[in-house]
Amino acid sequence: MANEEKKPCCIIVVGMAGSGKTTFMQQLNAHLHRKNTPPYVMNLDPAVYKLPYEANIDIRDTVAYKEVMKQYNLGPNGGIMTSLNLFVTKFDQVLNILEKRAPSVDHILIDTPGQIEIFQWSASGSIICDTLASSWPTCIAYIIDTPRSTSTSTWMSSMLYACSMLYKTKLPLILVYNKCDVQNADFAKEWMVDFEAFQQAIRKDEEDNADGSTSGYMSSLVNSMSLMLEEFYRHLDSVQCSAVTGEGMDDFLEAVNKKVEEYEKEYKPEIERLKKLSEEEKEKQKEKQLSSLMKDMHVADKPDPAETLSDIEYEDNGELVDPDEDEGETISEDVKNQYRKAFNISDSVSNEELLKMMQS
Numbered sequence: 001m002a003n004e005e006k007k008p009c010c011i012i013v014v015g016m017a018g019s020g021k022t023t024f025m026q027q028l029n030a031h032l033h034r035k036n037t038p039p040y041v042m043n044l045d046p047a048v049y050k051l052p053y054e055a056n057i058d059i060r061d062t063v064a065y066k067e068v069m070k071q072y073n074l075g076p077n078g079g080i081m082t083s084l085n086l087f088v089t090k091f092d093q094v095l096n097i098l099e100k101r102a103p104s105v106d107h108i109l110i111d112t113p114g115q116i117e118i119f120q121w122s123a124s125g126s127i128i129c130d131t132l133a134s135s136w137p138t139c140i141a142y143i144i145d146t147p148r149s150t151s152t153s154t155w156m157s158s159m160l161y162a163c164s165m166l167y168k169t170k171l172p173l174i175l176v177y178n179k180c181d182v183q184n185a186d187f188a189k190e191w192m193v194d195f196e197a198f199q200q201a202i203r204k205d206e207e208d209n210a211d212g213s214t215s216g217y218m219s220s221l222v223n224s225m226s227l228m229l230e231e232f233y234r235h236l237d238s239v240q241c242s243a244v245t246g247e248g249m250d251d252f253l254e255a256v257n258k259k260v261e262e263y264e265k266e267y268k269p270e271i272e273r274l275k276k277l278s279e280e281e282k283e284k285q286k287e288k289q290l291s292s293l294m295k296d297m298h299v300a301d302k303p304d305p306a307e308t309l310s311d312i313e314y315e316d317n318g319e320l321v322d323p324d325e326d327e328g329e330t331i332s333e334d335v336k337n338q339y340r341k342a343f344n345i346s347d348s349v350s351n352e353e354l355l356k357m358m359q360s
């Protein structure tokens, strides 16, 4: 549709410490500037000392990480986690800013803390991912340090982490084999599609590590895990690039476009379904709470509490009138006389006492 508002894609950059996230952000930012499509950039790493790119939104402007460590008596990781949690309390303001800027950009880039598990396992990480994904197409760029992943066991650990990231965020994921200026990632791409090639690499690792660091048990475990991960690989896009030389940036952007389509086709309907479910759940919860409140007020069988309340009236002197008391007063003299006759009650019994007897 011609009038439809432009939707940028949010790219959340995650990866192990030192994998090259920040350098990748810098290179991607520069690459998009060169293409005259400058992105909107957000830094969520409170502990980074110096950023090699200019961030439009920087967590360090909102939270003083060292002060948080001091005041809450925390170590470095606890400090990062608490800083993120504090920042998330202001995320509605961030969202307001993003909403204003979104129509004028194609990409929103988000750099995350070096310690991947902090972002992955903290409540704030989930809130950030879910909030962004419910507003714009969002994908995860999982940065891999390729030269450090040439051994089968290190590579397998990295894949398991990527798989858990996909499982936790439920967002489209791109594997980015970084540092390919130092080490080409063809070996890893082959391992992902050719189980035989991977088994051969395991055997080679075993021979090379004759000191026992790759035991028979380990290789059989790695074998089984790789079978389990086959399904995971099938849904992934992987690219190789160098955050230093800029090689592979266009391939990455192509993979992002594919993920946007995937998001629209598969993830968005699921996100909307979950949203609807949670709204229905909230509505049910509300009704449940209201009905238990009504029960507490003993009005469970009177659906409209307003009717019950309107029964209460005030006399001219401002005193409350009990409707039940009123009912007693409506018994006619005729009925009272018949009752006296039927039960042989003398006239000396007052009307008040008679009423009590009738009610009992």
Ligand SMILES: Nc1nc2c(ncn2[C@@H]2O[C@H](COP(=O)(O)OP(=O)(O)OP(=O)(O)O)[C@@H](O)[C@H]2O)c(=O)[nH]1
Residues within 6 Å of the ligand: 015, 016, 017, 018, 019, 020, 021, 022, 023, 024, 045, 113, 114, 115, 178, 179, 180, 181, 182, 241, 242, 243, 244, 245
């Ligand atoms: N040769 C080469 N070096 C790279 C590449 N990308 C990053 N590096 C280097 O890897 C080191 C770590 O890079 P960073 O960008 O700081 O990595 P990071 O993942 O942001 O690090 P933390 O946030 O501290 O976890 C730096 O010395 C970079 O220069 C690359 O593509 N090629």
